[in-house]
Amino acid sequence: MTQITGFTTDSANALPLHVMDREQFAAWRAQQAPALVAWLDAQHFNGSGCSVVLLPGEHGLAGAIVGVGDSGDAYAYAHAPFALPEGTVWQLADALPAPIETLLHLGWGLGSYRFARYRKPNRAPAQLVASPAAEVRDVITASLRVRDWVNTPTEDMGPQQLEDAARELAAAHGGQVEVITGDALLEQNFPAIHAVGRASHRAPRLIALRWGQAGRPHVALVGKGVCFDTGGLDIKPADGMRNMKKDMGGAAHALALAGLIMAQDLPVQLTLLIAAVENAIGPDAFRPGEVIATRKGLSIEIDNTDAEGRLVLCDALTYASEQKPEIVLDFATLTGAARIALGPDLPALFSNNDTLAQQWLQAGDTTRDPVWRMPLWRPYLRYLHSGIADLANAGSRMAGSVTAALYLERFIAEGQVWAHLDVYAWNDGERPGRPAGGEALALRSAWAMLKGRYL
Structure with a gap:
């Protein structure tokens, strides 16, 4: 179970902590004794972002200052838990405005994380x-769940473990879980999910979690749960396969967001769908050139077995659309092309609805948890042409994230409001508050967007 660290209610040995930007620090410095000013100047401290300075006292440590940059960004405070000495306890020396204190708590909780x-x-x-508000704790918990699940190797985070995580969340919040596993996927018309996952010794499955009262606005979340991606018979090179435990990062985001929605009792009816598979190599692996069926009835020619995420998603998206929710949101570590276009920190947002897209973009700006809208440029459907089937699953290297999104859109019902997030779910290196490994991206902005729509 994911645990939040970095907070205590015991203030007995707490030291004063000042939280300041450069302008605030300059005003504070001007009021200090010459000896303390000399101490600060000797360390070239000026209150800039991601900085910390310790303050001396007669008996050792007397306090500290945390320098922040963008005070509206939770990550402006996230360096503090590991920049300050281990074993120390800190209490705010000065009252902060409530919104800033909330961001401090959020950043402190995110910055205290290490995968253990x-x-x-x-x-x-x-x-x-500090005692962070319930919503802050739930947002931190959701973000750390994504990190934990993505960081966990496939041996301990396969399709069964994703199912277990869904069942645990459902049990905690009064949801119901239904799972369609193995050959039952064929019997219940999820042939594309089955085709991708059939070669693994771990049975593929569709995990469905349902929660909330009938009559509320219906929200469907869909996640790509490829728990490991070898690339299939179009096998990835070693460096491309090394971190493919993270290819279930979309499922981790959808599952964590579902947990946050339930914990905060957002007044919606929720359906969560996770297509959980392992894209393995074996005697029964699906092959390049095959034509596979889909739930929607479209036939798909396999150009590349490493374009498997869209295959499992297309059956799940068809199923989501059949239930006629108000909105469908899907999350997927879908394309390297999105990373080439936008880099690791900026998820690519595609949507067939301008209002939904604008709401998410605005939420991203407000929370400093951004997304960037990319075009559903439908003339590029020509890159998915097949000579023998309704659609190809890959094709040209041109506009790879766009063509992947266009492929998914073919499985969204006419008139269904939908958004797709192509997310990296990973930090390649260490940064303050962002340890290397799994990362929740646009999770907080997705939550803010949903609150704006339904509260």
């Missing part, structure tokens, strides 16, 4: 005397 399933972290985070 297999190895004890080198050190514990510094502790902040």
Whole structure:
């Protein structure tokens, strides 16, 4: 179970903590004694972002200052838990405006994270005397769940473990889970999910979690749960396969967002669908050149077995559309092309509805958890042409993230409001508050967007 660290309610040994930007620090510095000013100047501290300075006292450490950049960004505070000394406890020296204190709590919780399933972290985070609001704790928990699930190797996070996580969340919040596994996928008309996952010793499955009262606005979340992607018979090179435990990052985002919706009792009717498979190599692996069936009835020629995410998603999206929800949101680590276009931190948003897209873009700006809208440029459907089937699953290298989104759109019912997020779900290196490994991207903005629509 994901645990939040970095907070305490015991203030007995707490030291004063000042949280300032450069302008605030300059005003504060002007009021200090010459000896303290000399100490600060000797360390060239000016209150700039991602900085910390310790303040001396007669008996050792007397306090600290955390320098922040963009005070509206939770990550402006996220460096503090590991920049401050281990074992220290801190209490705000000055009252902060409520919105800023909320961001401090959020950033502190995110910044205190280290993945600890297999190895004890080198050190514990510094502790902040605080009791974050319930929503802040739920947002932190959702974000850390994504990190934990993505960081966990496939041996311990396969299709069954994704199902277990869904069942755990449903049990905690009064949801119901239905799972269609193995050959039952063929019997219940999910042939594309079955085709991708059939070569693995771990049975493919469609996980459906349902929660909320009938009559509320219906929200459907769909996640790509490829728990490991070898590339199939179009096998990936070693460096491309190394981190493919993260190819279920879309499912992790959808599942964590569902948990947040339920924990906060958002007044919606929720359907979560996760297509959970392992794209393995074996005697029964699907082949390049094959034509496979889909739930919608469209036939798909396989240009490349490494374009498998859209195959499992297309059956899940068809099923989601059949239930006629108000909106469908899908999350997927779908294309390298999106990373080439926008880099690792900026998820690519595609939507067939300008209002929904604008709401998410605005939420991204407000929360500093951004998305970038990309075009559903339908003339590029020509790159998915097949000479023997209704559609090809890959094709040209041109506009790879766009053609992937266009493929998915073919499985969205006419008139169904839909948005697709192509997300990296990963930090390639260490940054303050963002340890290397799994990462939740646009999760907080998705939550803010949904709150804006339904509260």
